[in-house]
Amino acid sequence: DAGVIQSPRHEVTEMGQEVTLRCKPISGHDYLFWYRQTMMRGLELLIYFNNNVPIDDSGMPEDRFSAKMPNASFSTLKIQPSEPRDSAVYFCASSTQNTGELFFGEGSRLTVL
Amino acid sequence: SQQGEEDPQALSIQEGENATMNCSYKTSINNLQWYRQNSGRGLVHLILIRSNEREKHSGRLRVTLDTSKKSSSLLITASRAADTASYFCAGANNLFFGTGTRLTVIP
Numbered sequence: 001d002a003g004v005i006q007s008p009r010h011e012v013t014e015m016g017q018e019v020t021l022r023c024k025p026i027s028g029h030d031y032l033f034w035y036r037q038t039m040m041r042g043l044e045l046l047i048y049f050n051n052n053v054p055i056d057d058s059g060m061p062e063d064r065f066s067a068k069m070p071n072a073s074f075s076t077l078k079i080q081p082s083e084p085r086d087s088a089v090y091f092c093a094s095s096t097q098n099t100g101e102l103f104f105g106e107g108s109r110l111t112v113l
Numbered sequence: 114s115q116q117g118e119e120d121p122q123a124l125s126i127q128e129g130e131n132a133t134m135n136c137s138y139k140t141s142i143n144n145l146q147w148y149r150q151n152s153g154r155g156l157v158h159l160i161l162i163r164s165n166e167r168e169k170h171s172g173r174l175r176v177t178l179d180t181s182k183k184s185s186s187l188l189i190t191a192s193r194a195a196d197t198a199s200y201f202c203a204g205a206n207n208l209f210f211g212t213g214t215r216l217t218v219i220p
Contacts, residue, residue, distance in 0.1 A: 033207065042212050091155060102148075102156070104156045104157070105155050106154060
């Protein structure tokens, strides 16, 4: 299996632009998580899905952030409009059960100028 | 706010020595997990310990859990240069992660 695949690996954009991060979970995994990692705040859960349905989005910072999972093999995290404080590494992870081992992607490093 | 904290924040040891990292958390948990992150990479799962377990071993890893103190420790024995990484605890079904310990093993 190829593992969790995230794209893009790096994105540099200007403040105000829309950013879309993509994730393909491991086939057969029914949980998908989005995390954000910064030096200041560490690793924070943004949202997670079970069987494509958002279960907990209380970590989403504000309305500028949105996440979708239109099918079992694809999820997006969108930031519109982006701000410099959104600069971080965004990780997607999947698992077969929410108490189990998480498999992480390599992350998308976002820089907002 | 951080629901998990680890100490030390950074640890530097010589190859062959043991490394101990501690995690304290605030909420009740069903299990606690430890992950490793190499610089610039995603996290990799190391070990899971359930709330009814006090100690668990996996290779050179030993994890303890004290639910009364809301704390856990990760011991890496006979460390190797390749163990250099950041280590994180995670609880509440991966809903929170600790602040991480950056381990450097000097060859």
